[in-house]
Amino acid sequence: MTTVENFTAATREPNRMMITLLAMSATVMQVLDTTIANVALPHMQGSLGATQDQISWVLTSYIVISAIATPATGWLAARLGRTRLFVLAVGGFTITSIACGLAMTLPQMVVFRLLQGAFGAVLSPLSQSILLGAYPRSQTAKAMGIFSIGVMVGPILGPILGGYLTEEYSWRWCFYINVPIGLLVMVGAAIFVAEADKAPGRKLDWLGFMFLSMAIAGFQLVLDRGELKGWFQSPEILIEAAVAAFGLYMFVVHSVTTANPFIDVRLFRDRTYTIGVSIMALIFLIYLGALVLVPQLLQIELNYPVLTAGLATSPRGIGMVVTYVVIGRLKGSINPRVLIGAGMLVNGLSLYLMSLWSLNVGMSEIVWTGVLQGVGMGLISLPVAAVAFSTLTEDLRTDGSAFFNLMRNLGGAIGVAIVSSRVVELTQIHHGNLVQFLTPFRHLHMQMPGMSNGAAMMAMNFSVTRQAGMIAYINGFLLLAILSVVMLPLVFFLRTPRAGGPTPAAAAIAD
Numbered sequence: 001m002t003t004v005e006n007f008t009a010a011t012r013e014p015n016r017m018m019i020t021l022l023a024m025s026a027t028v029m030q031v032l033d034t035t036i037a038n039v040a041l042p043h044m045q046g047s048l049g050a051t052q053d054q055i056s057w058v059l060t061s062y063i064v065i066s067a068i069a070t071p072a073t074g075w076l077a078a079r080l081g082r083t084r085l086f087v088l089a090v091g092g093f094t095i096t097s098i099a100c101g102l103a104m105t106l107p108q109m110v111v112f113r114l115l116q117g118a119f120g121a122v123l124s125p126l127s128q129s130i131l132l133g134a135y136p137r138s139q140t141a142k143a144m145g146i147f148s149i150g151v152m153v154g155p156i157l158g159p160i161l162g163g164y165l166t167e168e169y170s171w172r173w174c175f176y177i178n179v180p181i182g183l184l185v186m187v188g189a190a191i192f193v194a195e196a197d198k199a200p201g202r203k204l205d206w207l208g209f210m211f212l213s214m215a216i217a218g219f220q221l222v223l224d225r226g227e228l229k230g231w232f233q234s235p236e237i238l239i240e241a242a243v244a245a246f247g248l249y250m251f252v253v254h255s256v257t258t259a260n261p262f263i264d265v266r267l268f269r270d271r272t273y274t275i276g277v278s279i280m281a282l283i284f285l286i287y288l289g290a291l292v293l294v295p296q297l298l299q300i301e302l303n304y305p306v307l308t309a310g311l312a313t314s315p316r317g318i319g320m321v322v323t324y325v326v327i328g329r330l331k332g333s334i335n336p337r338v339l340i341g342a343g344m345l346v347n348g349l350s351l352y353l354m355s356l357w358s359l360n361v362g363m364s365e366i367v368w369t370g371v372l373q374g375v376g377m378g379l380i381s382l383p384v385a386a387v388a389f390s391t392l393t394e395d396l397r398t399d400g401s402a403f404f405n406l407m408r409n410l411g412g413a414i415g416v417a418i419v420s421s422r423v424v425e426l427t428q429i430h431h432g433n434l435v436q437f438l439t440p441f442r443h444l445h446m447q448m449p450g451m452s453n454g455a456a457m458m459a460m461n462f463s464v465t466r467q468a469g470m471i472a473y474i475n476g477f478l479l480l481a482i483l484s485v486v487m488l489p490l491v492f493f494l495r496t497p498r499a500g501g502p503t504p505a506a507a508a509i510a511d
Helices: 004-009 013-035 038-048 057-080 082-102 106-121 123-134 137-168 178-192 206-229 235-257 265-269 271-301 306-313 315-329 336-354 363-389 394-435 453-486 488-493
Strands: none
Touching: 013 082, 013 106, 013 123, 013 137, 013 178, 038 106, 038 137, 057 082, 057 106, 057 123, 057 206, 057 394, 082 106, 082 123, 082 178, 106 123, 123 137, 123 394, 137 306, 137 315, 206 235, 206 394, 265 271, 265 394, 271 306, 271 336, 271 363, 271 394, 271 453, 271 488, 306 315, 306 363, 315 363, 336 363, 336 453, 336 488, 363 394, 394 453
16 A cells, blocks of 8 residues: 555645645644533533532543543554544544533533543544645644644634633533534545555554553543642542552553553654653643633633633734744744744743733733734744654654644643642632731721621622732743743754754745
């Protein structure tokens, strides 16, 4: 059978454009579903008769099973064929999306979300691998730039679309929206995406898969449930952390001692790939951390409606897309390390400016700092993704894509857990520091006309709580700004092609 690399040499441009559109649509659909249900949770809670603790499993189940199933993409693609697996995964994701929309009880919803996460887990790495195969090696960055747009813009569009559908129609439409997209992608993939070579003789390292699943599941449960359960003061969190540590230790030991490891260890002998994966995980820690903080700040502290808060975060996507286009026009004339380093500094600057916000911050300031952060993320994500895959051989691309996506998602999960817990903790600390100065016998200006002392104290306590929350968000932004700059030395360990060479890391996104 003709390999994908040879096939794409003869692929006509219209087919390549269709492949690009299909891969992008699948990526956006999968990434979108990670966040689109967040804003609908309170409505689901009432419809499904669940408590706040129970309804969180609608998100947790999807995230955990997605993380577990992602590394298996390479083996599944080798057994079934990349295109066949892609079509099956899109079909399964579409059917389970319908099932989620029809769910009448919490157990039904959790089961359907587990199935949806399992099908969706392979979509991002497969889309990435398909795009890499559809473009010649000299246009690796172009393919990665297109893929990155879907990955970056999806979390931004999720709350906006979820808020609109929930307010105007029903939370169930957060899942039904996948149906037309899924059907079009299935048909298009079957027509336009060529099948890559299969490796039916490749065996699955079941022991390695089991240990890695234990590590990922335990770690993800710690992140998702830690804040709710009081972190390591809870026996549940201690057990989950122990499972994660044991699974990771056994996975590493098993991988270096077996002849057929679950994740091909040749990936980690490529320093460029390893450093690229590390940078992407760290930058997603920062990116998703900020992406969680801003909408929360707008809704909780500034009383923005859900849809308005979502729209206020959307300029990040504009900043990223514009940056991708500009980088594409440079044709690889600038060393990728310069772009990545500049992106880290710009990202750090945007987060520092966010740390200067107050309760009186205006919409214009929120928007342009978001655009600035989008520019920084664009300068980082495109060159990093392109450089990381520039030296991988064709047989390692699907495995490499799966591990790349896994680490990116875990990095984002860590970032969300860190900033969420810090905001809760710091709000309590600063509230305690501020409220000690409030007494009914001190400062006459505390007494409000027409209000009793008790009512005045309640109003003042509400004001203090807002101020304490704002200080907590400021500290969160400052922490992320520092992390963005601290990771800068990693850039110097990247091996990058020479500017203008045959495999430019900042190749064109748009010719």
